[in-house]
Amino acid sequence: MIRRARLLAVVVLVACGAVTVISSTQTWLLAVLDDGGAHALEVAGAAAIPVLAPLGLAVLALGGALSIVGRVLRYVFGALTVLIAVVLGWLTAQIVFAQPVGAVASTVTEATGITGEGAVADLVASIALTPWPAVTLVTTVVLLAAGAFTLATAHRWGGTGRRYRTEDAPRAAAAGSRPHDAIDSWDDLSRGEDPTTRPLD
Structure with a gap:
């Protein structure tokens, strides 16, 4: 129920x-x-x-x-x-x-x-x-x-973010293999993360 x-x-x-x-x-x-x-x-x-x-x-x-x-x-x-x-x-x-x-x-x-x-x-x-x-x-x-x-x-109630976090995992792994660019920063903002807190590459 x-x-x-x-x-x-x-x-x-x-x-x-x-x-x-x-x-x-x-x-x-x-x-x-x-x-x-x-x-x-x-x-x-x-x-x-x-x-x-x-x-x-x-x-x-x-x-x-x-x-x-x-x-x-x-x-x-x-x-x-x-x-x-x-x-x-x-x-x-x-x-x-x-x-x-x-x-x-x-x-x-x-x-x-x-x-x-x-x-x-x-x-x-x-x-x-x-x-x-x-x-x-x-x-x-x-x-x-x-x-x-x-x-x-x-x-x-169950959370709604689990599915989105699972779908974002491959993209996050791929992003980790190359320098962090403006597109990655935009994706961070879309997920509610603050790109300014990410360590510089």
Whole structure:
């Protein structure tokens, strides 16, 4: 199980990030206006929660980076994942359980030109939920669990540098048979080594 812990964490983060980004483009709320025509405005997730898409992209990036980083950054990324999950969960829960007028205000203003939360509240007769806020809320719970799982198991994950060190061994041996030149110095920098500490040939 521990051997697959990194893979599991990465897959869950990428999946949660993808669902969050997709959710931001879907209709979350239907705002029915009290304008005599009972017009219903579709409110996308990105309009209800402006940070939804950026945070979803951040989770995708964290998932991808988590597959290659070392031990210290695993803990940093795990903590960031937990923080993002808490923020998204809090914002999404408000919409799921309260349907605040503020979540539809920007869409109503764009459609009618009416500004101000009080004026918008007077114009909105009702707000209905689609399934997407609930889907996103469940996703944040899974994301929170993935972040906690990362923090709990990161110290047992295998390293990622062994393969690269093995591949670099023949080149290092070959380099040792000739004078150290600028290309070798560049390779040292790429591997995170300081070429200035190498003894002069």
